[in-house]
Amino acid sequence: MAAERKPALLQGSLDMLILQALKKEPKHGYAIARHLKEVSRDFLNVEEGSLYPALYRLEQRGWITSYWGTSDSNRRAKYYELSPLGRGQLKAEAEAWRRMSTAIDRVMGFQA
Amino acid sequence: MAASTGLFGLGSWTWRSSQVIDREIDEELDFHIECRTRELIESGLDPAAAADEALRLFGGRDRIRRQCRQAVYGRGVWLMSSLGLGMVVSIAAIAWLTNQLALANQQNAAMHTMLAALQADPEVKHDLVGEITDARGQPVASAKVLLIFKSWPGGRYSQRAFHQTSDKDGAFRFKELYSSATQTAFLVTVLADGHAMHSEYVLYKPNAAVKTFQFRLQPALEKTFVVRGADGQPLAQAAVWPGTRQPDKNDEEFLMYDQSGTDAGYKTDAAGQVRMALFALGDSVELRVTKDKMDETIRFVVDRSPEQVISVSTTSGVQGTVTDASGKPVANAKVLLIRKSWPEGKYQQEPFVTNTDAAGKYRFADGNVEKDREALLVSVVKDGLAFQSTYVTKKAGETAGAFDFQLAPAVKKTILLRAAAGKPLADTTVAPSQRTTKSKDHLIYAMSASSVSYKTDADGKVAMNVFEAGDEAHLLILSPAGPQTVKFPVDSQPEQAVSAGKP
Numbered sequence: 001m002a003a004e005r006k007p008a009l010l011q012g013s014l015d016m017l018i019l020q021a022l023k024k025e026p027k028h029g030y031a032i033a034r035h036l037k038e039v040s041r042d043f044l045n046v047e048e049g050s051l052y053p054a055l056y057r058l059e060q061r062g063w064i065t066s067y068w069g070t071s072d073s074n075r076r077a078k079y080y081e082l083s084p085l086g087r088g089q090l091k092a093e094a095e096a097w098r099r100m101s102t103a104i105d106r107v108m109g110f111q112a
Numbered sequence: 113m114a115a116s117t118g119l120f121g122l123g124s125w126t127w128r129s130s131q132v133i134d135r136e137i138d139e140e141l142d143f144h145i146e147c148r149t150r151e152l153i154e155s156g157l158d159p160a161a162a163a164d165e166a167l168r169l170f171g172g173r174d175r176i177r178r179q180c181r182q183a184v185y186g187r188g189v190w191l192m193s194s195l196g197l198g199m200v201v202s203i204a205a206i207a208w209l210t211n212q213l214a215l216a217n218q219q220n221a222a223m224h225t226m227l228a229a230l231q232a233d234p235e236v237k238h239d240l241v242g243e244i245t246d247a248r249g250q251p252v253a254s255a256k257v258l259l260i261f262k263s264w265p266g267g268r269y270s271q272r273a274f275h276q277t278s279d280k281d282g283a284f285r286f287k288e289l290y291s292s293a294t295q296t297a298f299l300v301t302v303l304a305d306g307h308a309m310h311s312e313y314v315l316y317k318p319n320a321a322v323k324t325f326q327f328r329l330q331p332a333l334e335k336t337f338v339v340r341g342a343d344g345q346p347l348a349q350a351a352v353w354p355g356t357r358q359p360d361k362n363d364e365e366f367l368m369y370d371q372s373g374t375d376a377g378y379k380t381d382a383a384g385q386v387r388m389a390l391f392a393l394g395d396s397v398e399l400r401v402t403k404d405k406m407d408e409t410i411r412f413v414v415d416r417s418p419e420q421v422i423s424v425s426t427t428s429g430v431q432g433t434v435t436d437a438s439g440k441p442v443a444n445a446k447v448l449l450i451r452k453s454w455p456e457g458k459y460q461q462e463p464f465v466t467n468t469d470a471a472g473k474y475r476f477a478d479g480n481v482e483k484d485r486e487a488l489l490v491s492v493v494k495d496g497l498a499f500q501s502t503y504v505t506k507k508a509g510e511t512a513g514a515f516d517f518q519l520a521p522a523v524k525k526t527i528l529l530r531a532a533a534g535k536p537l538a539d540t541t542v543a544p545s546q547r548t549t550k551s552k553d554h555l556i557y558a559m560s561a562s563s564v565s566y567k568t569d570a571d572g573k574v575a576m577n578v579f580e581a582g583d584e585a586h587l588l589i590l591s592p593a594g595p596q597t598v599k600f601p602v603d604s605q606p607e608q609a610v611s612a613g614k615p
Contacts, residue, residue, distance in 0.1 A: 020458075021458075023458075024458070024460070028140075028143070029140060029143075029144050030143065030144045030147040030148065033144070035458070035459060038459040039454075039457060039458050039459050047169075047170075047171040048144065048148070048169050048170045048171065049141070049144075049170040049171035049172070049173065049175075049176035050171060050176065052137075052140065052141060052144075052176055052179075052180050053176060053179035053180050053182070053183050056180050056183035056184055057183045060183060060184065065295065065315060065317055067264050067269075067295060069269055071143075071147075072558060072559040073147070073150075073558055073590075073595045074562075074590050074595065075143060075146075075595070076139070076143075077140075077143055078136065078139075078140045078143075081315060082315075083315060083317075084314055084315065
C-alpha cells in the first residue's frame with residue numbers, strides 16, 4: 001500500500017493561507033505556522049521558515065500590518081494583522097481558489 | 113546621538129535603519145525556532161535533539177533571512193545609517209528626500225505623507241466622525257454608537273471603550289480621540305431601535321488618513337425576548353447585549369465587544385423580558401447575559417414571532433465542584449480552562465480563569481458548547497493542595513462534565529531555585545506547569561501560567577505548596593531570556609534545591 005504523501009503547496013497558495021490564518025485575529029509567525037499545521041491536520045507540507053519571506057512580502061504589499069507585542073510566553077514577538085486591503089485580497093483569492101478547485105474537481109470526475 | 117528605532121511604515125515604503133530591520137528579522141526567526149524547540153522538548157525530545165529538529169523543520173535559516181531582506185529591500189527601503197536617522201528632520205535630509213521624490217513619480221504620494229509624518233506632532237489628537245442613515249438614506253438620530261479604540265503607543269497595545277448617541281442629522285463625533293503617529297484601529301458598533309445591528313472594524317497604519325464611518329442600516333424586527341436561566345426561571349434585571357449578529361446566508365458578522373456591553377443599555381425586566389429591535393429574520397445571534405457573577409452566552413436564530421423565549425443552556429458551560437480529600441468544598445481555588453475549538457474548521461485556543469465559590473463550585477459560560485467539537489483542559493490550583501487537571505475531547509452534538517476534582521494535600525515546600533552555576537535565581541517568576549504522578553500527568557498550559565505564578569525572593573526561594581511527594585514536578589521559569597522548563601522529583605523535605613539547568 002502506498003504511503004500518504006504530503007503534497008507541497010501549490011504555487012501562490014501560501015499567501016492566501018496566511019491571509020486566511022489572520023482573518024480572525026493577529027498572530028505571530030510561529031502561531032501562523034501552528035495554525036496551518038493544525039487546521040490542515042498536519043497535511044500541508046510547509047517549510048516553516050518559508051512563511052517569513054511571504055509575511056514580509058505581504059506587508060510590503062499592504063495586505064498585512066505588523067507590530068511588536070508580547071507572546072503568551074512573555075517574549076517579545078512580532079504580530080501580524082490583516083489590513084482592510086488584505087481582507088479584500090483574501091476574499092478575491094478565496095473566490096478564485098473556489099472556482100479553480102471546483103473546475104478541477106469536475107475535470108477529475110469528483111463532482112458532477 | 114543614539115539611533116532611533118522609530119518606524120514609519122507607508123504601504124510598500126518603510127523607513128528605518130538597516131540595522132534595525134536586520135535585528136528584527138533575526139529576533140523574529142529566533143523566536144520561531146525557540147518556540148518550536150520548546151514544543152519539541154515538551155513532547156519528549158531531549159534539548160539537543162529538539163534544537164536540531166526545530167532547525168530542520170524551519171529550513172535553511174540563512175537562506176530564509178536573505179529572502180526576508182530581499183522582500184523588504186527589494187521594494188525601495190531607504191537605508192539610513194543609525195547615526196543618520198537622528199538627522200532626519202534636518203533641512204538637508206528633507207531636501208535630499210525631496211530630490212528623490214522628483215525622480216520617483218509613482219511614489220510621490222507616499223513620500224509627501226512621510227514628510228508630513230516627520231513633522232507631525234504625536235500629541236495632536238484627531239476626531240473620529242461618522243454618519244448613520246437608514247435603508248432609504250434618511251439620517252438615524254439617537255442611535256447608540258459604541259466604539260472600541262485600539263492603539264499601539266510606544267509599541268504597547270491599548271484598548272479603550274467609548275460611547276455616544278448620534279445627533280439629529282445621524283452624525284457622531286468622538287472628539288480628540290486618536291493620534292496619527294501610531295497604528296490605530298476602530299471597532300464601531302451601531303445600535304438603533306428598529307434597525308439591524310451593524311459594525312465596522314478598520315485598522316490604520318501610522319499617518320494614514322482616517323475615513324468618515326458611513327453606516328446604512330437595514331430594518332429590524334420588533335422583538336421581545338423572554339430570557340430564562342438554566343433552571344427555566346426568568347432572568348430578571350440581567351444586563352443583555354448582542355455579542356454578534358450574523359445575517360442569514362451571509363459570511364459577514366457584526367460584532368460588539370463585551371467592553372461596551374453595559375453601554376448598550378439593555379436590561380431584562382422583572383419577568384425576564386427585554387425588548388430589542390436590532391435583528392432581522394434568520395439572523396444568528398449571540399446574546400450576552402450578565403447578572404451578579406453569572407456571565408452567559410445564549411445562541412439562537414431570530415424567528416418571526418414577536419415574542420421569543422431564549423434560555424441559558426442547561427448542559428453547556430464548563431462546571432464542577434472542587435473538594436478536599438475529606439470531601440469538604442474548597443473555596444477560592446483557581447480554576448483554569450483552556451478551550452480548543454475549530455470554528456469553521458479553523459483551530460483556536462482560548463484561556464479562561466475563575467475561582468471556586470464558598471461551596472467549591474465554579475462555572476465557565478464559555479466552553480462545552482453542544483454544537484462545537486472541542487478539547488477542554490481544566491486545571492485547579494489551590495495552595496496547600498496538590499494541583500490537578502483533566503483533559504476532555506468531545507464531538508459536536510455532545511456535552512461533557514461535570515468536571516469535579518478532589519484534591520489531596522500537598523507537601524509543604526520551599527523551593528530554592530538556582531542557576532546551573534549554583535547562583536540563586538532571585539526575583540524570578542515561576543509557575544507550576546506539570547506534575548506527573550504514578551497514574552497521570554496534570555497540566556497547566558503556559559498561556560495560563562500568569563494566573564498561577566510565584567516569585568522567588570532575593571535568595572531564590574519560593575514557597576510552593578502544590579505538589580505531592582513522589583511527583584515529578586515541572587516548573588516554568590519566566591525570565592527575560594525566555595521561558596524555560598525545569599523538572600525535578602519532589603521529595604518530602606520542607607526545603608528543596610532545584611537547578612534550572614542553564615544560566
